[in-house]
Amino acid sequence: MPEPFDLADDTFASNGDRPKSITLKDVARLAGLSPITVSRALHNPKLVKPDTIARVKEAAAAMGYIPNMLAGSLATKRSQLIAAVVPQLSNSMFAETVQGLNDELSAHGYQLLLSVSNYSRQKEDDLLTAILSRQPDGIVLTGIHHQAGVRKKLLATGVPVVEAWDLTPSPIDIAIGFSQERVGEQVARHLLDQGYRRFASICARDERANRRRLALEAELQRHDIAPVATHMATPPTVLNLGREGFRAILAAGHAPEVVVCSSDVLAHGALIEAQAQGIAVPQELAIMGFGDFDFAAFTHPPISSVHIDKRAIGVQAAVSLIAKIEGRPLAQNVIDVGFTLIERGTTHKVA
Amino acid sequence: MPEPFDLADDTFASNGDRPKSITLKDVARLAGLSPITVSRALHNPKLVKPDTIARVKEAAAAMGYIPNMLAGSLATKRSQLIAAVVPQLSNSMFAETVQGLNDELSAHGYQLLLSVSNYSRQKEDDLLTAILSRQPDGIVLTGIHHQAGVRKKLLATGVPVVEAWDLTPSPIDIAIGFSQERVGEQVARHLLDQGYRRFASICARDERANRRRLALEAELQRHDIAPVATHMATPPTVLNLGREGFRAILAAGHAPEVVVCSSDVLAHGALIEAQAQGIAVPQELAIMGFGDFDFAAFTHPPISSVHIDKRAIGVQAAVSLIAKIEGRPLAQNVIDVGFTLIERGTTHKVA
DNA sequence: CTGTTAGCGCATTCAG
DNA sequence: CTGAATGCGCTAACAG
Secondary structure (H helix, E strand, C coil): CCCCCCCHCCCCCCHHHCCCCCCCCHHHHCCCCHHHHHHHHHCCCCHHHHHHHHHHHHHHHHHCCCCHHHHHHHHHHCCCCEEEEECCCCCHHHHHHHHHHHHHHHHCCEEEEEECCCCHHHHHHHHHHHHHCCCCCCEECCCCCCCCHHHHHHHHHCCEEEEECCCCCCCCCCEECCCCHHHHHHHHHHHHCCCCCCCCEEEEEHHHHHHHHHHHHHHHCCCCCCEEEEEEEECCCHHHHHHHHHHHHHHHHCCCEEECCCCCCHHHHHHHHHHHHHCCCCCEEEEEECCCCCCCCHCCCCCEECCHHHHHHHHHHHHHHHHHCCCCCCCCEEECCCEEEEEECCCCCCC | CCCCHHHHHCCCCCCCCCCCCCCCCHHHHHCCCCHHHHHHHHCCCCHHHHHHHHHHHHHHHHHEEEEEEEHHHHHHHHEEEEEEEEEECCCHHHHHHHHHHHHHHEEECEEEEECCCCCHEEEEEEHHHHHCCCCEEEEEEEEECCCHHHHHHHHHHCCEEECCCCCCCCCCCEEEEEEHHHHHHHHHHHHHHCCCCEEEEEEEHHHHHHHHHHHHHHHHCCCCCCCCCCEEECCCHHHHHHHHHHHHHHCCCCCEEEEEECCCCHHHHHHHHHHHCCCCCCCCCCCEECECCCCCCHEEEEEEEECCHHHHHHHHHHHHHHHHHHHCCCCEEEEECCEEEEECCCCCCCC
């Protein structure tokens, strides 16, 4: 532990008295060169003689020089900044996407400006204004539905934009995700194939989750089946909402054969509630999750789910954005990362 | 869905051809004023006549003016940016802290630059260099142990710094967290009081988790008790590591009365594994978690844990940073957010 | 390979 | 209350 009890003095106060930063010019002086040469030595070494590069590096190190990227970005019009807006961070699938995004960005020298919209389009819009003022080189948004005017505002700036976690034929710029509708439809077909007929759902009040639910119901309709019960849960999607949701469904007198949940977290809650009530899963009740969270394969029984490569969405967003920023053409501006139904212990063949 | 199929044209390409941004000067011209007056009307309305403010706002709106904060920050030396470095985002307690931090910052007009260190001090150090070049107004680090030189580097810049999730008498600037040692000690005492004697632990390879474990063992020592088994797990701390860990402990022939886990996620895994093996919890095996995650209270049985106000750490970090940035003195630069043992269904009085 | 000149967009002086 | 001059720190463009 270095310098113990240096508190009194070190409590260097309000940032008026910040040490005057040492600049390129200072380094240049010490190295006996012009500022621009120092700049080049640091960022464009090919243009500088090895000797001088060494001299520069030495001087910079000696002075503890830290470049001022604000100034650099202002001059180059490249900020090396990517902004992302997610609906939520804790208890969400987005944390993984953000981590993937960040990892890939970091590997390419970009940094991440992160904002949380709390599922509010208005908030997203407001955040976007603040974000744009930082001149990001790229932006990642969640979803394809935004406040009126967002599309135009974004197009006006010309920043590359990724809309993640959904698909559309007409993205603002780039869309990376999967079809919510196809998920709902496929889940319905799969469960119908297994012989289930009495469906219930526990669904988060989330635009995408709801579209999956509606697509599932539409597919059921086509087979002349209507869901017996639907329980909506307000995010954040915590485990207890799954327990409560299933309890509510039972309390209303419904006896579903299968409960389809908009998230594995809810499915897990339903599973625990069922077990607590002595209902055998999957014999008496089947449960379907979504997202294929880390824990889904390891609960007891493991939860059948829809696998989404959450991390890949983030990584792919970074890759696409960087490609576009660096002027490389994209093969496609709508990327379907797909999904996979995963049959595990909470569902089984009935018919 | 606005403007369907406008893809072909809208695929505005690589950012060379970004629309030349409209500046303060442009707005000024349209409003028939000087740039500085426009600037004041926007950021310092008190210095400007109401009429002209209106005129400015109108002109700005008409042109869709978006201020360039890079330029603004360069001039003012205030970036309104707070940088945070966390070891990990997905499957971690830090997501909640980051969300709290972000919410509070956002409410005060600050934005968050987020980086992930992957539990590497070297990476943290590297990130810090990149971060400092953005001239953040404040920095949040996780933990109190950093690469050599980090402390000095930070002090040299004079940026306010919060070290979160731990405590120390000599923080770089501000520390906000709780004592890992006291957690370990208290958990040991509590379980000893309940009559447990044969302890095992499943512990993440994480500096803080390990210090809690060591403190627990030290307290056991004082009662002449040595743990029967310790299983270390490499982050990310996913549920399956808890299952595997407990399985490994059993496989090694140990028969602990209680398993202390460094995270509720691991505890949950241990719980599921125990149940899968027909071991009754808490009758035959007690399990202690850490973190009081959302799900802990709702598993079956609910998991005894140590509650940490994860979100508060982030909020408090923001509050302290902002206070310092704005020149308000801090009452204290070491803030203990404490912790609370929560007795639930996975432990019970034996003696 | 290195230097000079100019300007990125805005806000801080200081004047009126 | 409004404006003119100057500079934040860096790099693009053009020399040499």
